[in-house]
Amino acid sequence: MPEKKAVPAVPERKAAPEPPQEGKKEGIPALAGKVEGEKGFFSALREKIMTTKISGQQFEDMFSEMEMALLENNVAVEVIDKIKHDLKEALVDHPIRRGRVEETVIVSLKDSIRGLFESAFDIVSRIREKREKPYVIAFVGINGSGKTTSIAKLASYLGEKGFSVVLAAADTFRAASIEQISQHGDKLGIRVVKHDYGADPAAVAFDAIKHGKAKGIDVVLIDTAGRMHSNADLVNEMKKIMRVAKPDLKIFVGESITGNDCVEQAKTFNDAVSIDGIILSKADVDEKGGAAVSVSYVTKKPILYIGTGQDYKDLRPFDVDAVMENLGLA
Ligand SMILES: Nc1nc2c(ncn2[C@@H]2O[C@H](COP(=O)(O)OP(=O)(O)O)[C@@H](O)[C@H]2O)c(=O)[nH]1
Ligand SMILES: [Mg+2]
Known part of the structure; x- marks a missing residue:
């Protein structure tokens, strides 16, 4: 090893000898005191020894495997593109400490996935903040997605919080839908405003809100029908309900x-x-988590709650940490 320095010390830094530090076994006596914060020759050398880089090609190879795993877990394609972009920015051609490559990739992946979620707001505060009663929430989503059940759960939760609630049976289309929501109303001791099957859903919503206003009810929850979402009639029906009810909140249930x-x-x-x-x-039945990872990013809207079963108590505020844990990314 050279006895003298191959490159002069960086001028602005006085070569004040550092006290010998324990545990430092650089094996290069002439440079041993100059490791911390060193610039120039030695730091370049040290970086070469201590770090590695992922090239663009290595990244592509690595990501193609990751992509398969994400696709298998139902993560949406545009979300996979976003994750790829984030990881590429974070990983390609940056020095990564040797032995820490895997850890660095995982940390970058977690950061990327965490960044996919819009932050949720608190429905209870929103209800409290509205001066004029009632606070109106409309629920949309396709048939069988869990709207009516989620409405009943939310009604139960809001009841526990001390709010008075009325339900609008504005799914006048699906067989037994009015009976289903009426049963929930009976169990929860909550009034259900209903018309006959085939009636105009917007009229049901209107009546429920009118009732809510008259009785000083805090919250009106509007159930809707969800025939196929590609059906133009359904979209027009939804728009009409929204025009008439002017809900404070529109929640998609998926x-x-x-x-x-x-x-x-x-x-x-x-x-x-x-x-x-x-x-x-x-x-509670989803093992893959792809929808949870994708839906907020794609719509730019927050996930407020997750349904975790068929009981009234099975509605949990959405928690990014819990999702990360479910995905094995905590
Ligand atoms: N396991 C489980 N089942 C649910 C959940 N939410 C709803 N369901 C069930 O899914 C089915 C359809 O729900 P429903 O509320 O009628 O859907 P809607 O057609 O959108 O109103 C029913 O059998 C519900 O009991 C949930 O979070 N977990
Ligand atoms: Mg329903």
Whole structure:
């Protein structure tokens, strides 16, 4: 090893000898005192020894495997593109400490996924903040996605918080829908405003709000029908309900188990009536988590609650940390 320095010390830094530090076994006596914060020759050398870089090609190879895993777990394609972009920025051609490559990739992946979620707001505060009663929430989503069940859960929760609630049976289309919501109303001791099957859903919503105003009710929850989301009639019907009811909040309810379909539905309803938030139902049966990871990013709307079962108590505020944990990314 050279006895003298191959490159002069950086001029502005006085070569004040540092006290010998324990545990430092650089094996280069002439440079041993100059490791911390060193610039120039030695730091360049040290960086070469201590760090590595992921090249563009290595990244592509690594990501193609990751991409397969994300697709298999129902993560939407545009979300995969976003994750790829984030990881590329974070990883390609940056020095990474040797032995820390895997850890660095995982940290970058977690950061990227965490960044996909819009932050949720608190419905209870929103209700309290509204001066004029009632606070009106309309629920949209396709048939069987969990709207009526989620409405009943939310009604139960709001009841516990001390709010008076009325339900609007504005799904006048699906067989037994009015009976279903009426049963929930009976169990919860909550009034259900209903018309006959085939009646105009907007009229049901209107009546429920009128009733709410007259009785000083805090919250009106509007159930709606969800025939196929591609059906233009349905979209027009939704728009009419929204025009008439002017809800304070429009919540899309989607089945988390349907993965990409759920994301597509959310997009369609968002385009049609501009949703404010999302409830993901059936999270208790979803192992993949792709919808949870994708739906907020794609719509730019927050996930407010997840449904975790069929009981009234099975509605949880959405928690990014819990989702990360479910995905094995905590
Ligand atoms: N396991 C589970 N089942 C749910 C959940 N939410 C709703 N369901 C069930 O899914 C089915 C359809 O729900 P429903 O509320 O009628 O959907 P709607 O057609 O959108 O009103 C019913 O059998 C519900 O009991 C949930 O979070 N977990
Ligand atoms: Mg229903």
